[in-house]
Amino acid sequence: MKVIINDVEYVPLVDVPKDGGHLAALEVRFDSDAGKNLSVRDYLHKLLWTLLNKGEDFSGKRPYGNSGWDRDLYVPLIAAGFIRGELTEDGYIEDVDDEQAAKFVFELISVMCYGKK
Numbered sequence: 001m002k003v004i005i006n007d008v009e010y011v012p013l014v015d016v017p018k019d020g021g022h023l024a025a026l027e028v029r030f031d032s033d034a035g036k037n038l039s040v041r042d043y044l045h046k047l048l049w050t051l052l053n054k055g056e057d058f059s060g061k062r063p064y065g066n067s068g069w070d071r072d073l074y075v076p077l078i079a080a081g082f083i084r085g086e087l088t089e090d091g092y093i094e095d096v097d098d099e100q101a102a103k104f105v106f107e108l109i110s111v112m113c114y115g116k117k
């Protein structure tokens with residue numbers, strides 16, 4: 001069911017365990033330039049779809065209009081406890097180990113495409 005009140009979409013809250021599980025991390029929801037209330041899985045799907053749809057016109061620097069898109073996933077994953085890091089009061093990244101964060105996102109892509117062993 002889709003519930004929209006005053007142009008705001010409401011969705012049922014999903015309990016997302018903070019056990020570091022990849023399947024749980026794929027269900028973390030957030031807003032970005034790619035869309036509102038996307039799960040990490042939705043974001044990765046949309047990114048791949050955009051890449052294939054735009055072909056040579058795909059902008060690796062600004063696929064959704066702004067730079068910094070590659071860190072869009074880090075913020076909700078830090079907030080949910082899947083990636084070590086710190087956020088400012090405004091929700092921006094203050095500190096993150098980019099190598100560790102990128103590794104986790106690559107693992108999420110593999111789990112999303114091939115499942116969890």
